[in-house]
Amino acid sequence: MFTINKKASLLASTVILGSLVATPAVAQDDPTIEPNAAEQGERIVVTGTRIQRQNVDTAAPIAVVDSEEFSLAGAVNVENVINTLPQVVPGITSFSNNPGNGTASLNLRGLGATRTMLLVNDRRWMFYDTNQVVDLNTIPQFLLESVDVVTGGASAVYGSDALAGVVNFRLRDLDGAEFGGQYSITDRGDGDRYQIHGAIGTDFADGRGNVTVFGEYFNREDIFQGDRAFSNFALGGSPLQQLGSSLPPETRLQYRGDGDTTGTSFAPAPGGTSNSLGIFGSPGSLRTYSTPGDLYNYAPVNYLQLPQERYMLGGYGSYEIAEAIEFYGEVAYVNNQVDSELAPTPILINTFLDIDSLVANGFIDAATEAEFRALDASESGADANDGTIDVQIRRRLEEAGGRRNLDERNSFRVLGGLRGGLTDWLNYDAYYMYSRTRNANIQQGNASVSRFTAAVNGTGAEQINIFGAGQLTPDMVDVFRIQAQNGDISDLQVASVALSGTFGDFSLGVAEPVGFAFGGEYREVNSEFLPDEFLASGDVAGFNAGQPTEGGYNVNEIFAEINVPFETESGMRLELNGAARYSDYSLERVGGVWTYAGGVQFAPIEDIRFRAQYQRAVRAPNVGExxxxxxxxxxxANDPCATAAAGSGALRTLCANNGVPTALLDELASGDQGRIDAASELIQPDGQIAALFGGSPLLSEETSDSWTFGVVLQPQAIPGLTITADYFDINIEDAISTPSLQNQLDLCYVQLQSLASEFCSKFVGTRDPINGDFSRDDAPVLTGENVASLSTSGIDLQVSYGLDLGFSVLGNGGSDLNLSFLGTWTETSDFAPDQNNPDNVVECAARFGLNCDEPTPAFKWTARASYVDGPLTFSTRWRHLSAVDDDDDGTVYHVERIAAYDLLDLTLSYDFMETVTFTVGVNNLFDTLPSTPEFNAAGQVINDTNTLLLGDFNNAEQANTYPSTYDVLGRDFFASVLFRF
Structure with a gap:
């Protein structure tokens, strides 16, 4: 429901041969025409342009993922192949439990899923939420012909959202029937996945029509973090050294929870005889809280792999009504059910306790009563000896069960259109599309904060016993436990008409005629989020509360393209292209905007071709923003007022003026590490701080400028060899960014140190008066603004080579060896929270951590070698990520570097009489997983200098690593069968 602007990682380009082939960005066959269509003079469609004609090359690099790659990789979900491509950084995946929403998104170039346009058969697909993002799980993987990835802004051709580029999923027509299935399981015998799918297609009316219908069932079993040694314990610890502060270094990484224990822990209000944290480890008996022994280990009961169940039905077809009129249509329905599972609700309240009531109910023993009465006597003013004590209470509500979040999404899409040739040189294409996604979300394990508070302090109808683990009876739990329900609905309408054709010849009759396209489009988007009364009111602990969201807008557009080729009789070729689009939005702050593009290709000889392109693209804010x-x-985030530095100087003054009790600031200045730790625990109870996030109707559009320069080499002296190298440079200005809470805290408390400043004003009145921690009820409010900038640059290198070996192991007369290398060097990947402040830039190339989020390796590549001997295919894939370093130069953490990472996969496939194909394979052959640290009896890590793949612990990333980037399943086997009739 909200965006926290960390700089996501940037990965880069790839192209596929056979299954992984580097291709020279030429036109891809339209799956609706026959294989020999080019010879027959029919039109060819290429992603990145609406001009339909033969022999169209593009100035922008295009990566093509062949359908065979999905079968060789054992990928049933589209995300499993797409997220391994060097162009793509993983977004939300099947391993995204917290945060996560049961979808799979595509984040091209690391510039964000909202800045990547997804198409199916060259047209927009259905999105699933107020951020207008497509769920990859709704695309039928088993019918893919290819996946085309276009680098750089493409708004001039396709409209808003294409700042990073376009990914087009092409579905194939069938003339026959296909049925198949796949089963996958890990080496540890868990995480089962199985799929059953079928499709039937046929030509009719003497070939004037074709229809394809399909269906699929998919099921994925869960894996918990407790099922893997590296993720079984939540790990963490203070920084080893915080530069420029007096914080003493910690010497060991520790088991770390989040400050909430199985039994109730509590601390008295500042000013009493003690500010130390206590815990009811045994029923009714208070003792001193110890670290790490009393920390709650929330890790084992969190999902590592989310369970999923999916049903998919659909069809598409076309029929030539008359010579110049062809009707086509598409329909799809997808039901996705995905669970997420979190540890029981942690709850923190500031309240009072009536000592006599606790004694009368038998909740506390005599020793604890005596300690409570001494604390009561030590309180100041009218609070002294009034029979109550003011305390902060924390408890992990294990008796209420885990937090379960079930999302059930029902999505459908319908499309109908007409196309044909008006003349020999002019064609038309007009269609209307409507899609709608409705999500029903059920949350279990939540607690009503008000009911819990009243039940603890005795002001409610029933007082509950929280003074010891396991003391809450089912009847007590029913007093505060609630089940919450949300709903969200999103729809998209598109009406489009385009004319394309050719005219004239400016190249002495040697090259093709000039190509053009122009037309108009209308789009309307609407989305809403409907929380129940508990979530809307904010009276909930467990899952995040939120207010309703509802909104939409429309846009009217006109667009045009032109392609002018020149060619001499000697074979020298020059090609110029341009595109422009004008969009008129109903949004007042956006209004009318222009996008445009221009490119050039030059081939002095047949063996080499140079290409370059510039594109200006825009993205209008989405409904959620x-x-x-x-x-x-x-x-x-880390609260500066919870550090020893807040005990003195300007920071102390600012924290005191902002509501941190001076008694706690005195403890921070004491020089006693135990007292400092106790005070710090009160001011910041855990590593997460409450903040409120919301939309802003004052947002305007984002703009991007992208440049690409490249060369394609296909030497005739080495048949089968293709080398492409492309430099890319993408810059986004006025990027919509919700400033990160950490960034705002640092600006206010460390740099500006004045509550009168703009950055500090959002923290006025947000702290709880008892312990100075940030209050849930008055949390700081952060909204999106057009203030940030994003930029990325690098080089994509694609090499493929196919050759005939001249022998056959199986006696087929010959065999082939196909080799490919797909890699990217990321030169820069920068994020500026304030584009007007060039000195404040987060550099994320070759980094990971609190600011950069997912790792952004400087080098990422995928290489595949396939041996094809008649019906037999043996293939191996090598995936590599280079090492990355922590992004915080001012702090030394336990894990400052994640080492380079390599995976090897093997696949064997065999065709029987071209009607049955068996495929078996293993991914992550050598079972490469995040390493498992060794601990001593005190719960401290012994070998913390050798924690391969363990992430930055102050980043609180999931499962002690980055599970969407690094493999967490281990050795994984799959087997599939496909029948063709």
Missing amino acids: LFQGTAIGFPG
Whole structure:
């Protein structure tokens, strides 16, 4: 429901041969025409342009993922192949449990899923939420012909959202029937996945029509973090050294929870005889809280792999009504059910306790009563000896069960259109599309904060016993436990008409005629989020509360393209292209905007071709960014007022003026590490701080400028060899960014140190008066602004080579060896929270961590070698990520570097009489997983200098690593069968 602007990682380009082939960015066959269509003079469609004609090359690099790659990789979900491509950084995946929403998104170039346009058969697909992002799980993987990836802004051709580029999924027509299935299981015997799918297609009316219908069932079993040694314990610890502060270094990494224990822990209000944290480890008996022994280990009961169940039905077809009129249509329905599972709700309240009531109910023993009465006597003013004590209470509500979040999405899409040739040189294509996604979300394990508080302090109808683990009876749990329900609905309408054709010849009759396309489009998007009364009111602990969201907008557009080729009789070729689009939005702050592009290709000889392109693209703000109701979130952040540095100087003054009790600031200045730790625990109870996030109707459009320069080599002296190298440079200005809470805290408390400043004003009145921690009820509010900039640059290198070996192991007369290398060097990957402040830039190339989020390796590649001997295919894939370093130069953490990472996969496939194909394979052959640290009896890590793949612990990343980037399943086997009739 909200966005926290860390700089996501940038990965880069790839192209496929056979299954992984580097191709020279030429036209891809339209799956609706026959294989020999080019010879027959029919039109060819290429992603990145609406001009339909033969022999069209593009100035922008195009990566093509062949359908065979999905079968060789054992990928049933589209995300499993797409996220391994060097162009793509993993977004939300099947391993995204917290945060996660049961979908799979595509984040091209690391510039964000909202800045990547997804198409199916060259047209927009259905999105699933207020951020207008497509769920990859709704695309039928088993019918893919290819996946085309276009680098750089493409708004001039396709409209808003294509700042990073376009990914087009092409579905194939069938003339026959296909049925198949696949089963996958890990080496540890868990995480089962199985799929059954079928499709039937046929030509009819003497070939004037074709129809294809399909269906699929997919099921994925869960894996918990407790099922893997590396993720079984939540790990963490203070920084080893925080530069420029007096914080003493910690010597060991520790088991780390999040400050909430199985039994109730509590601390008295500042000013009493003690500010130390206590815990009811045994029923009714208070003792001193110890670290790490009393920390709650939330890791084992969190999902590592989310369970999923999917049903998919659909069809598409075309029929030539008359010579110049062809009707085509598409329909799809997808039901996706995905669970997420979190540890039981952690709850923190500031309240009072009536000592007599606790004694009368038998909740505390005599020793604890005596300690409570001494604390009561030590309180100041009228609070002294009034029979109550003011305390902060924390408890992990294990008796209420885990937090379960079930998303069930029902999505459908219908499309109908007409196309044909008006003349020998002019064609038309007009269609209307409507899609709608409805999600029903059920949350279990939540607690009503008000009911829990009243039940603890005795002001409610029933007082509950939280003074010891396991003391809450089912009847007590029913007093505060609630089940919450949300709903969200998103729809998209598109009406489009385009004319394309050719005219004239400016190259002495040697090259093709000039190509053009022009037309218009209308789009309308609407989305809403409907929380129940508990979530809307904010009276909930467990899952994040949020206000309703509702909004939409429309846009009217006109567009045009032209392609002018020149060619001499000697074979020298020059090709110029341009595109422009004008968009008129109903949004007042956007209005009318222009996008445009221009490119050139030059081939002095047949063996080599140079290409370059410039594109100006825009992205209008989405419904969530514009109209999202206020929602609470808990981003990871470090409160400067909870450090020893806050005990003195200007920081102390600022923290005191902002509501931190002076008694706690005195403890921070004491020089006693135990007292400092106790005070710090009160001011910041855990590594996450409450903040409110919301939309802003004042947002305007984002703009991007992208340049690509490349060369394609296909030497005739080495048949079968293709080398492409492309330099890319993408810059996004006025990027919509919700400033990170950590960034705002640092600006206010470390740099500006004045509550009168703009950055500090959002923290006024946000702290709880008892312990100075940030209050859930008055949390700081952060909204999106057009203030940031994003940039990335690098080089994509693609090499493929196929050759006939001249022998056959199986006696087929010959065999082939196909080799490919797909790699990217990331030169820069920068994020500026304030584009007007060039000195404040987060550099993320070859980094990971709190600011950069997912790792951004400097080098990422995928290489595949396939041996094809008649019906037999043996293939191996090598995936590589280079090492990355922590992005915080001012702090030394336990894990400052994640080492380079390599995976090897093997696949064997065999065709029987071209009607049955068996495929078996293993991914992650050598079972490469994040390493498992060794611990001593005190719960401290012994070998913390050898924690391969373990992430930055202050980043609170999932499962002690980055599970969407690094493999967490281990050795994984799959087997599939496909029948063709």
